[in-house]
Amino acid sequence: MAMAPANKSGNPGVNLLLAVAGLALFIYLVASSGVTLELIFQVGGGGFGLLVLISGVVILLDSVALYFAVAHAGQPGLTGVVQARLGGDAMQNALPGGVVLGEAFKAMILRRRYGIPLSDGAAGLVTIKLGLGLSQATFILIGLCLSYALLRARSAELLGFNGAHLVALALTAGMVVLMMPLIYLMIRGRSFQ
Numbered sequence: 001m002a003m004a005p006a007n008k009s010g011n012p013g014v015n016l017l018l019a020v021a022g023l024a025l026f027i028y029l030v031a032s033s034g035v036t037l038e039l040i041f042q043v044g045g046g047g048f049g050l051l052v053l054i055s056g057v058v059i060l061l062d063s064v065a066l067y068f069a070v071a072h073a074g075q076p077g078l079t080g081v082v083q084a085r086l087g088g089d090a091m092q093n094a095l096p097g098g099v100v101l102g103e104a105f106k107a108m109i110l111r112r113r114y115g116i117p118l119s120d121g122a123a124g125l126v127t128i129k130l131g132l133g134l135s136q137a138t139f140i141l142i143g144l145c146l147s148y149a150l151l152r153a154r155s156a157e158l159l160g161f162n163g164a165h166l167v168a169l170a171l172t173a174g175m176v177v178l179m180m181p182l183i184y185l186m187i188r189g190r191s192f193q
Contacts, residue, residue, distance in 0.1 A: 069124030
């Protein structure tokens with residue numbers, strides 16, 4: 001007996017039901033967060049459009065980085081990487097401890113759909129996250145340098161002790177110094193194998 005090929009897109013009725021349930025949950029969460037229609041109208045369509053545009057660019061750039069990080073191990077295609085990223089992000093934002101589960105989900109999807117070994121998928125994801133952390137720490141370090149005089153002058157008023165500017169600079173610079181060798185090791189070696 002020949003079996004019918006599996007429908008990879010699933011049952012359209014179930015997919016529609018899940019999409020409606022997801023939309024209803026989104027509306028409920030927005031409504032219960034204190035965001036009102038008046039507040040949304042104050043921000044306006046331009047503000048909402050800008051938010052969507054910026055989020056889309058971030059998703060696309062992160063997906064491109066992941067694509068280049070795993071392209072040597074298989075050919076996932078940019079669309080597949082975007083889908084894996086969106087699925088992982090949905091899991092990260094929906095579940096407690098989702099950061100760990102979301103990253104594991106991305107690596108598993110890349111393995112199941114495109115044959116990319118878990119070691120390569122995980123290494124690519126870790127490299128991207130370390131790079132993101134390094135860029136954020138560098139951004140904060142630049143901001144601290146620009147606001148150094150103000151933070152030094154208002155340290156006691158804001159935090160209750162003098163020297164907050166030095167503590168903040170030391171911690172942020174320490175993060176940058178800690179991440180740089182880790183990124184170097186990830187890029188040049190086979191750390192996950």
